[in-house]
Structures are given as structure tokens and as C-alpha cells.
Amino acid sequence: MSSAYFGSRLRKGAVNTTVAALAVAALAASQAPDVTADSAGRQTTTDAPAADPATGDGATGNSPYYTDLPPLNSPNPAPSASTGTTPAGTGSAEAGIPATVLDAYKKAEAKLAQSKPGCNLPWQLLAAIGKVESGQARGGRVSADGTTFAPILGPVLNGVGFANISDTDNGAYDGDSTYDRAVGPMQFIPSTWEWAGRDGNADGRKDPNNIYDAALAAGHYLCRYSWDMSTSSGLRSAILSYNNSTDYYNTVISWLEYYRKGSHEIPDGTGSVPSNRSDDDGGTTPRTPATPAAPHKPGTPGKPNKPNKPGTPAEPSTPPVTPKPPATPTDTVHHLEDAGTATLTAMAGDAFTTRIGTRTETAAGKAVAKVRVRFTITGDTDATFAGGESVATVVTDSKGVASAPALKAGEKTGTFTVRATVVGRTVTALTYRATVTERAADTLTRAATTDLTCEAGGEFAEEIELKATYRGAAADKVAATATLITSADEPTTNDKGPYFKDADGNPVRTWTLTTDADGLLKLPKLYADDTAGTYLLRITTAGGATLTLDLTVTAPEPTTPTPDPGESQDPSPTPSPEPSAS
Template sequence: MQPTTASAGDADPGPSAPQARPRGVPDLELPNLLRDGSGQGKAGDHSGPGFPGGPGYQGVNGIPATALDAYQKAEQALAASQPQCHLPWQLIAGIGRVESVHASGYGLRADGTTAMPIRGPRLDGGQFALIRDTDGGRWDGDAAYDRAVGPLQFIPSTWATWGADGNHDNTKDPNNLYDAALGTGRYLCAGERDLSDPADLDRAVLSYNNSRAYVTAVLQWMRTYRSNGAAKLPDNLPTTPHRPDPTARLPRPGGPADTAVRTTPAPAGRRSLTTAPRPVPPGAPAHLRPQPPALRPAAKPQPTPARRALARLDRIGPEEIKAQTERTLRPLQQIVARDVHGTPIPGIDLRLALTGDAAVRFLGPAARPMADASLAVTVRTNHQGIANVPAFTTGTSPGTATLRATAPGAPGPAVTFTITVRPAATPAADCLIPLDAAEITVPVDTAATSPLRIKATQDRTPAAGARVEAVILSSAGGSTPTEDGPYFEDRQHRRLRTLVLPPADAEGVIPLPALHAGRRPGSYLLRLTTPAGVRLDIPVTVTAEPAAPVHPAPAAFGANAA
């Protein structure tokens, strides 16, 4: 077995990424099994097996309050930063349910932390994957091998790439449910996935755990929460923690993770704190079934295979790669090299070449478009015989391109992908808000000294990239641009009374250039309008009072700026 370390698989998640490899025992109980089988509690009954407080409490859809809040806040954050992903909070909740039963039984606190750590088994290549240490033991307490950590069971190297600060405390901690939920959302949305597309949704969950039984469980829980809603449960509801590490003893607050918890007989109808692992449904993969330590087979060294002849190349993932203009895309598609028996071959060099009318270019090592060989790159298959399609950038024009993979010296095998580049959606704003003055007063022959900024928002969130046109009208109630009233200046000191402002920044803020009063006193109107017709009017009054000369540094705006 080859070891896994931090690699491109973390930055470009797919079924072969470290996060997707066998890393512990998820809880694969399905909602219908809990409802129809072991879940016999009555509505409102906080006892019974299968779920914190028993599945009978509001059905099987109970979620601790803090966990529910974390999942919903992650959905809101991703809706603002990656709206094309269409991430539902119920999907994160489905993963949280399968990975740790929403951190239930681990002392979940209102700030998202847990009183006891949630750790998977040591990934030393025994029952689970072989992943050597990538974080120096910072998160998992193991400086030799990695372990999955936290309520969402992140591999440390995956967290290094996709970690997030979901509770805004300037720390990215996989053990904090707010941070982990947002990190999970970012990971699932990688590669411009659209999770409203069933194929993208399936690929996203497989990239988290490459097991069909895992995908089935997560999606059934997601649909349960979506159709039935979620019943908010107390964070501290007594329950037996789910153990991703089947050999670990139950932890206790304030003690080490492997400290045994003394158990006592539980009253009838209530769950007891036992160390028995949760049952694994029939049909689950073999690596998800706990084995007694004494029965684990010892890892055997794998001989280095002899060099085999390449017979064919196969595509992993859809033939079409969808992209938008002026974007950097890290596709999830892969290529596998096989011999005549269909066995993957490691160490095969593949040449990937781009052709077509779309301006698509591969990225170089420094994440910049390469100046010369940006239309062709060479990649090598890994120990599983798989090569990732590398990242590329798209130009300003839509179109199509063909990516063709061949093996130099082997004329027969080839595989192609079609890259479809669509126009990027124009950021839109449904509201313009003045951040400084709601009206402007400036004496003749001077320029306004106070800054003037507006904020563009969409659905009450910053509309980064939104465009706004500014026009100075001849009167407060007029609709005709003034010819001798206030004006802006470009770099050549030409007077502009109509100009397109620069795009809104990441916070949706757009600064306006200095407004010059001109020589004619009176009332004017600064009208700011989006392409969709959203409008903000700011009254401008030019007074006749003289003022000391003001010479602010000119700002460059408009189409005539150098």
C-alpha cells in the first residue's frame, strides 16, 4: 500500500482524494431503518436508540441546536460566495449525521466546540488507508500518521486546503462545528460544481467518502431533513457518542480521548453509555465493518510491479467540462491508464493538448497561464494509474475547446474531453446604498472634499463586481444631463457628466471620484443606475459662497481613462 500525503488531491477533490479514502467507520444507519426498525419511541420521547434523544423525538429529523445553526450559516455563506453551487444546508447536515451524529454525546457547546475530541482511527494502513502525518500532530495529536478529526471528520491535509473560519474568530479549527461546516461546504462546491445537478451532487459526496453506501446514507438523510424539516434538540441531550474509530474507548470530558467511561445500567427506555459500536447495515463495504484488533491482518509489503504495456486510456468523469469566461477551473475529471487486462498502470506519462476556438490555457506551476506551452502539458499517472486533468484558465470569449490526452510512444490510446465555455453571469445589484452623504453641497468653483461611496447589494449581501453608471442631471426633478453644472474629471482633466464607475469590490463598495461644482449655482441631481434599472438619486446643491481653493488629486474614471 502506497502512503498518501498532502497532494493535488486535496486541492482538486475527487474520488481518489485523501478525504475520500477509507478513514474510519461512518454511521450508515438510514432514516427509514431508524423509523421503521429500532426507532420505536413516541413523539416527544427523548429516549430510545438510533439518534440523540431517540428517533421518536420529532421523527428522526432532530438536530442539536448548535449543529443546525452551523449548517444553516454555512449554507448562507456559500450562497453569497459561490451562488452557482446551490449548496443546501441539508447536505452538510447529512454528512454531519453520518460522520459523527452531529457531534452528539461529545459535549457540544454553543460556540461550536466539543468537550471531547472526535477522532477517527490511526491511518497506518491496517484496516483503513495509509496516510502519513501532514500536520505534525496539530489537529489529531499524532505526529506519525494522520487521523480524521472533528464533527465532519476532516483529514488534516484536506483541512489545510479547505479549512474555513465559520464563526469569525480568526481561527480555522476542524474541531469547531461552525468552521467544519463551512469547510465542508467549500469542499463540496469545489470545481464549480452545481449541487442542484444530481451528477455533480453524486460526485461531490463521493469526493468526501468514495463509498456508494456512504453516498446512499448521506443523501437519504439530506432528503429527510429537506422533506420533514429539522427538529431543534438541546445540545446536551444524553446519548452514546458515535465512534469513527471502532477500537477507541468512549472519551469523557477533561480526560484523554482513549479514557474508558464507566457505565451503569440505564433505566428502561433510555440509552445506556455502552462501548458497543453502532451496527453497520448489510451491504456496507468491508472496510467499514469493525474488526477485533486481534483479527486484523498484518500489512504485507507490496512488490513493485513490472512495467506493463499501455493498452488503453479511460475517462473518469463526464466528457463535457463546463466553465465560464475569465475563470480559473480545477476540473474533477481524471484519466486512467490500463493494460490489456484492464489493470491501472502507474507512472505513465500522458500528453494533454488543447485545441478549439475558446481561449483555454493550462496553468503553470505558479498558478499563472504559461507563456509558451500553455496549450499542452505532460502529466504522470499516480500509484493508482490515475492522472488528474490539470487546472486551466478561460479567456473573455465563450466557445468550445477539445482536450485530448495521448501517451507518447503509444499511438493507439487516446481520450478526449470537450470544454464548453459560457459567458460569465454579470453580477447584479438590487439595492444601492449611500455610505457617506445622502446629499451633497459644494460652493462654486470648488470640488467636494468629503469622500462619496455607495454600496451595491443583492439579497442584502455585497454584490461584488456590480457595475453602476453615474449621471449628473440638470435639475433635481430633471432627466437630462447637465451641460454646464457639476462634473467629474478624467486623467486628462476632461469634464465628464456621465461615466461608468469601477466594479464594486468584495464588500460591494464603489467609490466615486471627486465632484467639481462648476460655476453655476443651483440644484442638480446625481443619479446612479445599475444595468437592471436599480436607481439611487443624490441631490447636489451648488452654492454661490466663495471658498478657499481646493485641489484634490484627480482620480481616473470612465472610458477615457488611460
């Protein structure tokens, strides 16, 4: 992304893009809350705000674009409720989108719906941008796999009428090792494609001249800051991040609304290419050659004149000097300085509270504004910037400071680095060290207050549940260990008393587990061997939270012998009767 300026001349394309702000007027009312329509049904939009400073000046380096507007009449027939597109071969010619190009837009929409559902990216937005950037890949002149038959290149960004972007890819994408040029059907500049590029057709390559790759990359680029495309503010921010121009925004919105009303598939290579652009001379569209003049009829030769006397030969004229482009702010940068960045540490899964700040300075230490600084995450880490990217380009503010987007820690712990470099100029990089620590808890509590008792040889009726917190908030995904220990002073693993059972039913007295999303720990069932007594269960977590619980195993109750029902209940003999006196 870069700072671009096209000069103050009034151009043919500029007139068309000015009309775009009024032409949105002829479209049907938008669902966006800050779009209004007049009595004639014409739409107007509020002036688009300046782009987010973290986005720079766009994916295209603010390269020129097509300014043709859609017809004032709606596509006919209207789209069906099931497909959202009109039948092939019907409707306005401008509503037709080449088959492979249309397929790329729809597949990009489907992939973004899975990876970034909150973005709500419509494929019609990709179609609108593709229309103004390259005329739908020059009318769909692509191969079966979506690669353009010839590279689509914007003008040389050498500062003469356009942005001044020195080469960043050694000509790998644009064939120019001196200056950059926008590349492909979605017109990415090489420095942006370096991190935004995607493999949309699963061929193992990220090719800016492939419509599947370029469409998916454009979708991720638009969604990288979690803007919601279903809202007017999110949609406006995303479009302006692609090309920071209100005229560009109005033109894209015009085509977006037009395609939303209906579109249809046409064969590849049969689409029309727009004719008006925001610059004078062609970059992706060749100029139409002028009609040659009619040959002049020769006249009757006259009498030759007498040759003049040779004079002193004239001195050769001095060849014209090609004006050197004026120095850009980037050209004056001598070195990078840290702008007060504090220690970069975060727990796994959390956002870093500190943001990286880098200042661009001249050799004399003077701050330089409007310079693109690229921040790149390196090392064995899954940490990203906000939006899920590992690279971000930011334009320095009036104080020469570029503030990187917020860092978000992944699940990998350890140290990684963030490198700050100047786009378009070779200066020593500035390196920042960041650390991701494991998820932790500082407190463990048990909600229940009942005693944990069990008879020897039995099982504990209650399964123990605990709550882990960190600084008062639920501590999720925190590793914990439960151990039956011999004593509080010597927490070695006990070899008798209560125990857990492993998958094979064998007794174990150490158990590892992890808190759930609410910070809860639920221990497995506890059993008791035949040894009565009081035992200790200690639970510890990463971060130092500890809780020790008492477990009581009681001896079995003594049993009373039961008499044998076959024996007599009265063991004394029955006395014999007394003999008679007589």
C-alpha cells in the first residue's frame, strides 16, 4: 500500500468518477442506513471518511481504475429468489459476468463465509471491484484454471502522475525491477500481494494473475479488520481500504448495487472492457490508434532551385533532460527508531495490551510522515495481527510514527519477533521481541462445602468440581494436575488410600486435565482401597493456583453374627414330672 497522487489536472476519467457520486442516484435504494434517495429515486452517500491509517492507501497503491458506470436501467429480468442471478443470455449486457470469473467470486464468498463469517462479504462486491479494476479480467480472457492469458499490469508507479513506489519484488510479479506496478485482475501491488496473496484454486501457487487466487485475496484483504459488509460503515471502510478515493468508492458502490439487482453468466472472453479510466493514458488498456490521414496527391514538379552556398554547420542541439521525479518522503528516511513500545507479553489466546510503535527519521533525526512501514511476524508462532494476518503495512502519521495493529497471541507459547521495515527503501530493520506465556489461573475454589468421605473399599459419591479464575475472570483452557499426596509438607504421591482409575481400570493417584470455557474443572470419580484414614488431594494449575482437599476413608462397620434358624431357641431340657406318692 502506498501514498498516491494523480496530479491536479482535470482528466476525462476524473469527470466520469465525479459523475459516479451522482449516478449512484439512479440505483434502487440501498439497505445501508446512511444512504438516502431523493424524490426521483436517486441515491447519494455521505462523503467517505479517510481510510483507517493502518490500511495505508490501498491494495492497488491507488493505481488508476475504470470509471465507467452501470446503465441507469436495472438488469432485466430481475434475479430469481433461489440463485440471485438472471438466466444466462438474458438481461443487460453490462450485467453479464464471464463464467470462470463469476465462479471465482462465488467461491471466494463461500470460503470467507466459513473463515470469517462476521464479515458477511457478498460476491457482488468482488464483482464490483473486479469491474473497476480490470473489466472482469479483460472480459473474462482467462484459461480454464482462471489464469489470464496475458498479465494485467497497471502503469509504472514512478511518481510521474501516479504514486512513487520503488520496486519491492525485484520484478517477480510485475516484471519491473525499478518501480512497482499493480498486477492482475484485482490489481494488487507486489508489496501487498506478498502478504495478502491466497491460493484460491488449490494448485499450490499464489498467482495475482489468477482470478481464483486474486478474488480470494481481495476478500481476505477486505475482511482483515473484521469490518461487517452488511453495514454501511463496514462496507465503506473496506472499499476505501482498497483504494482511498471517494470517487472510487462511489464507482464501486454503483456496480455493487447494479449486480445485486441481477447478473448472469456469459462465456469466458465475451465480456466487454470499459473504456474510461481515471488517468489520461492507458495502463491496462491500450490506446485506440488514431485514424491515418489520407495520402497527399503529388503535384507537378517545378524547376529545381539553385543550391545555396554552404554555411557554417549549426551546433548540435542539447538533448532534452528527462525531469527527475521529486523526492518522496520515503526517499528521506535514514533509519527507524522505536516509538516507546513497552514490553510485549501476553497469555496464550489473549490480545497483547501493548502495541508496537515505530518512527521513521531522517539522518538528522527529524520525523518523516507519510511513509509506509511494514510489520512482519517471524518465528515459530501462531500469533497474528488483528484480522488474522502475519503482515501489516501502516503509514506513518504527522509525527512519523506507524502504530502496528494489535497483536493477538495464539496457543503456541514462547518468543517470536516482529520486524519493522520501510517499504520501498532499504534501511536497517527494527526488531521487536514478543513473548506468549501459557494460559494460567491464580485461584481455585470449590463451590460445594460437604465433606468428602467414603467407606474403605468403596467409592466417593461426589465427583469434585472446581472453578479456576485469573484476576477474577474465568480461566479457560488452563492445564491442571490433581495428585493424592502423602502430606502437606511433603507433597509426594501417596501409594495408598483414595485413587482414580485409568482407562484400563487400574488405580492411579495423579490425574491431568484442563479447564473448560467457563474455567471449570470436573475431576473423575474417586475410589478407596481398604486402608482407612484421612488423605490429601492437591490440585494445581499453570500460573500457581493451588487447592488442597481432605478425603476421609472410614473403616467398615462391624457386623453382628446371625443365629442359625435350625438350632433350638431354648437349650435347657424339659423337666420330668414328679413321681406319685402312692
